[in-house]
Amino acid sequence: MEQVNIAVVGLGRMGKRHVHTLLYRVPRARVIAVCSATPEEVQWANNNQEYKEFGISVYDNYNDMLTHPKLAAVWISTSTDVHASQSLAAIERGLHVLCEKPLSTDLEEAQSVVDAAKKHPQLKVMAGFSRRFDASYRDAAVKIHDGKAIGDPFVVRSNTCDLLDNIGFFVRYASRNGGIFVDCAIHDIDLSLWYLGNPVPKACWAIGTLQHHPELKEFNDVDNAVGVVEFWGGKIAYFYCSRTQAHGHDVCTEITGTTGKVMVNVFPRANNVVLADRLGLRNEVQPEYWQRFEDAFATEANEFISSIVRNEPVPLPMETGIVVMRIGRALQEALCTGNVVRFDQNGNLAT
């Protein structure tokens, strides 16, 4: 059986999980290398018995890893600030790329990756918007796009609410993630474009508050925010992002149309268990997006690998993320300035 030799770069929480996904759920992929610039992560990988069993080489230098003679593809799961440069380097080496969102917090840099990918049409270069691979979000898309379930969709409400992080994990990366609307709402923005039929943004506004992480103030960021986007043609999307939920990872989306509404995960549940006791009836909630989207990551990885094996288009080309990022940055600007950010009919910032 043909297998695609792949490496995972970045061995943070998600990088390790992507290795796991590739090992356990993607039979046509073969993980031959991993890489991290963080010494603790490199050491952890070197000591990992499972990695040894599966014959995975561990690198502490990305460019060195790219020279691995058998390498065919990389899954980039590092911090956002190096996504673009690592993608470009891989493309230049003739490697297929699956890059986690967002490609970059800088739109020009993001565009440069899109351009590089276009110059190498034989390479599969894909944006990692994992929710697009989730069974529930896909079911919602089928229901919406067949035009029968809810008529014409015109409002999307979407939340990305993380469990309060008491160990400071996310704050460490806060300076590099582009702000709450770029880091958190990016999936919600992407979903709203998907479900509303790629409308063009017209105006947006946002407000936020600091409730648990006052240290974000120095990055002009907040830990809870609400943003609203108006699109040309009478469509609306609005978002709530939070870093501080008590009950778990709570990601939901509602799409309202002219004859109905589709709700995705409005009541989050960790599993099918309900406990009845003196407090009433209750269910637990997934702690992180990993538990919520584990299957979506497996689908994403299989479809990426399959596009390589069969030489077919990737399910989500890189340019998908460009408009998303433009809106995310506009919301972040509105959040910082307090002003409405407006776009012309082509979706370019109005001057």
Add this chain to the structure above:
Amino acid sequence: MEQVNIAVVGLGRMGKRHVHTLLYRVPRARVIAVCSATPEEVQWANNNQEYKEFGISVYDNYNDMLTHPKLAAVWISTSTDVHASQSLAAIERGLHVLCEKPLSTDLEEAQSVVDAAKKHPQLKVMAGFSRRFDASYRDAAVKIHDGKAIGDPFVVRSNTCDLLDNIGFFVRYASRNGGIFVDCAIHDIDLSLWYLGNPVPKACWAIGTLQHHPELKEFNDVDNAVGVVEFWGGKIAYFYCSRTQAHGHDVCTEITGTTGKVMVNVFPRANNVVLADRLGLRNEVQPEYWQRFEDAFATEANEFISSIVRNEPVPLPMETGIVVMRIGRALQEALCTGNVVRFDQNGNLAT
């Protein structure tokens, strides 16, 4: 406006609530008297400011109360052992009667009330199966009986599960209530007859266990029990009764038919509130059947009073309870003996 002068006999937890229902939700009724044989209850009523405002007379003797010259109707909410005799006495005085279930734990005595009611057709004599007046149970009945929602109904599952009573309230009455299937399951049996189209019982079996109230052993009773009833014609009902729930009053019913299933209150909820916190998502549960069936009691009372005012048939004649009681007692017998209790095709106990 014509008002029906009514008295409530029994001022236990439910008697007081029935007075409240009549005062606040039944404008065509006028509570002119209450009665209790319990001195504490009489004293409580005598001191009750609201009763004074509404001009309610308090009696400590039922027969005295019956001589009240303006009295037209009584709502009997005493313990089961006097339901029948109080109903008979009221009928003899020419009064309309709404008697709480069950009419009696003795089938002959119950029949004597039914017979007395038949002899006085001008009197409205009604069985208090309150769930028949609940909006959800009625909606289920409409869905089932129109034949479209679930096809032909053939299995009923029904639970009556009470919150654990740590103050010994129910145990005090346990010697008189006829046992768990007579006291608890009677509504469930009634519902199963209603939804299944009054099928005739063929056989039943039951088992039980003592988990919290070992003192019930002396009454040959249990605090949790499961019973199954087979009806002639291939229909089935099964019941779970419990005195010991931790989470509240949990009463649910499922009716399965050939093309669908109707579920009533399978997830009990005290109200529309859900709390999300570190334990997950939870809702509270009603503590008692009063909270669950408060509106049903108001509907029941209004329909009873309306049948008097308009001289129309009562919605639930007394005989409704006779077959219910026969099945309840058969289940109780199966529970005690461990044997299957069988009925002939007329629903009489097989010999």
Add this chain to the structure above:
Amino acid sequence: MEQVNIAVVGLGRMGKRHVHTLLYRVPRARVIAVCSATPEEVQWANNNQEYKEFGISVYDNYNDMLTHPKLAAVWISTSTDVHASQSLAAIERGLHVLCEKPLSTDLEEAQSVVDAAKKHPQLKVMAGFSRRFDASYRDAAVKIHDGKAIGDPFVVRSNTCDLLDNIGFFVRYASRNGGIFVDCAIHDIDLSLWYLGNPVPKACWAIGTLQHHPELKEFNDVDNAVGVVEFWGGKIAYFYCSRTQAHGHDVCTEITGTTGKVMVNVFPRANNVVLADRLGLRNEVQPEYWQRFEDAFATEANEFISSIVRNEPVPLPMETGIVVMRIGRALQEALCTGNVVRFDQNGNLAT
């Protein structure tokens, strides 16, 4: 028993229901009159058998009705444009007033009623924000205000979404209702002030769309809108209002705090029934706010009447509605202009 003689003015859908509530659920009130300026409604009332039984006089002229010698209180349930003038006239006649929201779409006029009420402290003059009397919203308030359930509340999301009105009922009144944020969101704004501890508005923005009722365009109104309000002190409220839902009356509120979230009616349910058939599992939804808030109206009416009988403060004084209206009108202005509307630290419009 002392009864408060009350009249209901306005016999539209809600006026009739308020009469019903007073007749069936408020024993200390006595409806002695109703009034409507609409001939069809007057005729309907004159022919109403129940009104005759209860001895209710029917008026076609409000001022005539006010001269009824026994009248003590009025419940004003007319269209918004006459709320204030009718309230003022009643106050001048020395009558207690329960006036449906909003008091007026004109802030000065609304203030004049508040002022008049203050001049007559012996009169009970109350704002009809019915959701404040709903058991679930009250339970949420208790949970939030005790400070333990969710910590410090800082974000409120609240929706008022009506079933699509295909018979043109609401459009007929659209020219007088002040616009979607004044007519629909007013309860949501009120709830957000209640739950967030009466914060002062700082800025707001809103967008809307026309999906089913293009005729609203001439009133500068929309049939679906999203609005966001920032309060001084880092609190946020955001609203979605819709006139065009397919599934029913869907009113929900979520209050997020530092340690938890309270959700009210996020999954609307008409009752406790779930139907399982080839489409899956489903529950019906209440068609109108009447079904959702019937109990709340009864509580509201009883508390209003009780404040008269006991000469105690009304639960919701008229001034409650002033800040609410100010925010509602600012959202409506933002909707019309596309601009952010800002307030100073006293909650006055910034110039």
Add this chain to the structure above:
Amino acid sequence: MEQVNIAVVGLGRMGKRHVHTLLYRVPRARVIAVCSATPEEVQWANNNQEYKEFGISVYDNYNDMLTHPKLAAVWISTSTDVHASQSLAAIERGLHVLCEKPLSTDLEEAQSVVDAAKKHPQLKVMAGFSRRFDASYRDAAVKIHDGKAIGDPFVVRSNTCDLLDNIGFFVRYASRNGGIFVDCAIHDIDLSLWYLGNPVPKACWAIGTLQHHPELKEFNDVDNAVGVVEFWGGKIAYFYCSRTQAHGHDVCTEITGTTGKVMVNVFPRANNVVLADRLGLRNEVQPEYWQRFEDAFATEANEFISSIVRNEPVPLPMETGIVVMRIGRALQEALCTGNVVRFDQNGNLAT
């Protein structure tokens, strides 16, 4: 990396899915062969492109397949009547065995496999009770067995309700599956033993009905049945099995204890999507147990393979199924005879 060479025998609906699970989710297994005695299935497998890519050999004779020199393990997914003989043959060939439930409808035959497994302690011989590997059922077990969540468990209610099979698939196998309590309830019985701490059966009774499949009558079977089991020590389990659900595969379990209740999948949901339209709010339901238990099968397969690789005990030894089968057959006997079936204190049938 060491991989266990495994074959799947039986290429019906589940056999194909087990191959898929092994290929996609069990990296330490290598499917080297499949086998079916059904010509259409053999042909299907021979034409299967994926099987070719993965290098899977296709056999039409089980004994031939067993001679494959590299084979280490077999997954037996044939019809129940050959489970035992195929297990015995594999054990004799020195192969590890994962055999789908039930081992046999004949208790002696089942015991012979258990005995053979004991004689070959180096072989991993495992019973395929897939629900034991489901995340929700495991979460329930953890909650129950730690003794804190619900106190002492004493009642289990468990359902296995299949979607109505209009194409006659299951009826074809009905003559060989041992009846509804052996084929359907076996998982429910197993769960009740697991959660109740392996109690010893004391008595059981069952009733059933034929609603859609009258042709089952010739096998003394029914398409809907309710069974109750009493255990020594005051514990109770009761089951509802159905072949005729309209809404999907509905498998739920409730475990009641002295201080709480755990509910598993009481509201079945296909995914996280809810559709709101004029019918109300609804979710779809999984059509088959495959969709419900896909992850459980992957966990089961990985744990079986891991027990081989690490030479550790299998998570579920064969004897687990013996008591389960004894109860299943007793319920089936009660169903056929209408009589209570009783056991002595050792769990042997009372004579």
